[in-house]
Ligand SMILES: Cc1cc2nc3c(=O)[nH]c(=O)nc-3n(C[C@H](O)[C@H](O)[C@H](O)COP(=O)(O)O)c2cc1C
C-alpha cells in the first residue's frame with residue numbers, strides 16, 4: 144500500500160509514464176574537441192552554493208519509507224551537497240529535519256486559513272529554510288487509483304504531518320484550496336522575505352504571470368503525474384517556459400529524471416537545476432541517509448560523465464542545440 148503511494152500517479156498514469164517516455168524520445172547531439180578537462184557542476188541558487196544542479200523534490204510521508212524519515216533524507220542530501228525541499232506533509236518537525244542537515248527549502252500548500260499559513264511559513268523560516276516552494280498544481284487532490292484500491296486514506300497510528308500542528312498542538316489536515324489565485328501568492332510575499340518559487344507550472348502564460356507577480360523562481364512540474372492525468376510531460380513543457388521566463392528568474396524542472404543524461408537534457412533545454420522525487424524515496428527506503436547520498440552522488444557523477452562525452456565543462460555550456468528528437 145505504501146509502495147503504491149510512492150510509485151503511483153493519477154488516473155491511468157499516462158502522465159507518470161509520459162514523463163519518462165518523453166526523455167526516451169530525446170537524443171543528445173554531442174560536441175567534440177571542446178577540451179573540457181575536469182567538469183564543474185557547482186550551481187548557485189538564491190545565494191546558496193551547491194555541488195550539483197540536482198535537488199531533492201518535496202515528497203510526503205518519509206517515515207513510511209524509512210525509520211529515519213525526512214531527517215535521514217536531509218542528512219543524505221546535505222552529504223551530497225544539495226538542497227532538500229521539505230514537504231508540508233513531512234512526518235517529522237521541520238526543526239528536527241533542519242538539525243539533521245541542510246540547506247533546506249520548505250514546500251507549502253497555501254491553506255485557506257491565512258493566519259495558519261503565515262504561522263507555518265514563519266516556523267519554516269525560523270528553522271532555517273532558505274526558500275519557499277509554493278505548490279500550485281493541486282487546487283484539488285489528484286485521483287490516485289492505486290490509493291483508492293488499497294484504501295490508503297490515513298497515516299498509521301503514531302505518524303502525522305508534524306508541520307501542520309497549530310498553536311494548540313492539534314494536527315490540521317493539509318487542505319487543497321480551489322480558491323487559490325495569484326492574489327494569495329502576493330499576500331505570501333507580505334509574510335516572508337524568503338525567495339518564493341512557484342511549483343507546478345506547465346503553461347508559458349503562467350510562467351509569465353509568475354514573473355510578473357514577482358516570483359523568484361519557477362518549477363516546471365506536473366507533480367510526478369500525481370495530479371492531472373493527461374498533463375504534458377515536463378521536459379516537453381520546459382522549452383516554452385524557459386523561453387518565456389528569459390532568464391529573469393531561475394527555472395527548475397522535475398518529473399521522470401532518472402539518469403545523468405536526463406539531467407543534461409533538462410539543463411540544455413533551459414533548466415537551471417532539476418529536482419528528483421521517487422529516486423530519492425526509493426534510495427531512502429533501501430538505504431536511509433547513506434542511500435539518499437549515494438543516489439544523488441550517482442546522478443551527479445552520471446551527469447558529469449555525460450557532460451564530458453557531450454563536450455560541456457559547466458552546466459551553462461549546455462544549450463538547446465545539443466538536443467534532438469529521435470527519428
Ligand atoms: C510520494 C510522493 C509524494 C509527493 N509529495 C509532494 C508534496 O508533498 N508536495 C509537492 O509539492 N509535491 C509532492 N510530490 C511531487 C514531487 O515534488 C515531484 O514533483 C515529483 O515527484 C517529480 O517526479 P519524479 O518522482 O518522477 O522525480 C510528491 C511526489 C511523490 C512521488
Ligand SMILES: CCCCCCC(=O)C(=O)O
Pocket residue numbers: 203232316317366369
Ligand atoms: C493529506 C496529505 C496530502 C499530502 C500530499 C502529498 C502529495 O503532494 C502527494 O503527491 O502525495
